[in-house]
Amino acid sequence: MSLPQPVPPSWKDLGKSSNDLLGKDYNFNGTALEVKTQTPSNVAFKVAGVRDNKTEAIAGDIEGKWTDKVHGLTLTQTWTTTNVLRNQIELDNLFAKGLKLDLASSLAPEKGAKTAVLNAAYKQSGLHTRASLDVFKGPTFTADAVFGRDGFLVGAETAYNVTGGNITRYAGAIGYNAPQYAVTVHALNNLNTFSASYYHRVSRDVEAGAKAVYDSKATHGGVALEVGTKTYLDSSAFVKAKINNSGVIALGYTQSLRPGVKASFGLALDTQKLNDANPAGPSHKVGVQFVFDS
Structure with missing residues (x-):
């Protein structure tokens, strides 16, 4: 008798370990601040803002989230500095x-x-499927499984x-997830x-990953390659580094200053333009993010 299969990741989370390793915690595009608070009545507030180094534009939003864990209900409302109002209602189980x-x-x-x-997701042993309907764009119906x-993982999206009565997009994926690698x-x-x-989780304190992308429609041709690593210095700090085949090196350092307070620093250097004296110019980028979570 075979053991029950675990719930596989959703379509958008296929390759998530590598994507997070190469994409998160590199805060080099500006100065960001994020403040989170939680009330006794299960209402969470988040205020986030970022100043872009290139355009000097400041963007931010304020979010409120109410959760009823007993009935599986979550209500989220967000108001942005561009005067966009977002609402989300979630019903889980x-x-x-x-x-x-x-x-x-x-x-x-x-x-x-x-x-x-409108979104729906259904997950059971060995299966994770989702469907969504974009009411005003098309309308467009999207499904993946x-x-x-x-x-072993097999997924598809359409x-x-x-x-219009036509398929506008389709994609497929295969993968393998093990405790130490994916x-x-x-x-x-x-x-x-x-x-x-x-x-690959090399050890308890070291992670490594790589990603290669080939676009058959791209005019420049070739394969875009990126490799990176993450090392935990101790329980409160880690360093990340990555490089791509365009010669851009990115570094990230995250430090927990105290419980609920975290600082992240990022730096990107174009090794082909090292003579650019401005560290925040078009060739090189630097940034910082502070997160306060109470």
Whole structure:
């Protein structure tokens, strides 16, 4: 008798370990501040802002999230500095075990722009499937599914334009997840873009990963390659580094200053333009982020 299979990751989380290793904690595009608080009545507030070094523009938002864990209900409201109002209602395990429903909408009063997306996700042993309907864009129906067994993963995604009556996007992926490593291969953009990612937990304190992307429609040709690593200095600090085949080196350092206070510093250097004297110029980037979580 075979053991029950674990729930596989969703389509968007295929290759997540490698993507997080190469994409997160590199805060070199500006100065960012994030403040989080939690009330006794299960209401969480988050205020976030960022100043872009290149344009000097400041963008921010304030978010409020109320959670009823007993009934699986979550309500999130966000207001941005560009005067966009976002609302999201989530229902988790309310109608059936493993079923999550949510409605995400946004409204820009000044422009009269609005969006509304209905989402459904269902996960069980060996299966994780999702579907969404973009009400105002198309409308477009998108569905994806990931099947998993003994660490092997197979997934597919497709988007269908209801008004036009045609498939607008399709993609596929295969992968393998083990406790210490993960490999994922994607065929995206109607099988025109191919990516392969690899993640390896070398030891308790060291992680490594790589990602290669080939776009058959790109005019420059060739493969975009990126490799990176993460090292924990101690329980409160870690360093990340990565380099791509364009010669750009990125460094990240994250330090927990005290419980609930975290600082992250980032630096990106274009090794082909090391003579650029301005560290915040177009060739090199530097930034910092502070997070306060109470």
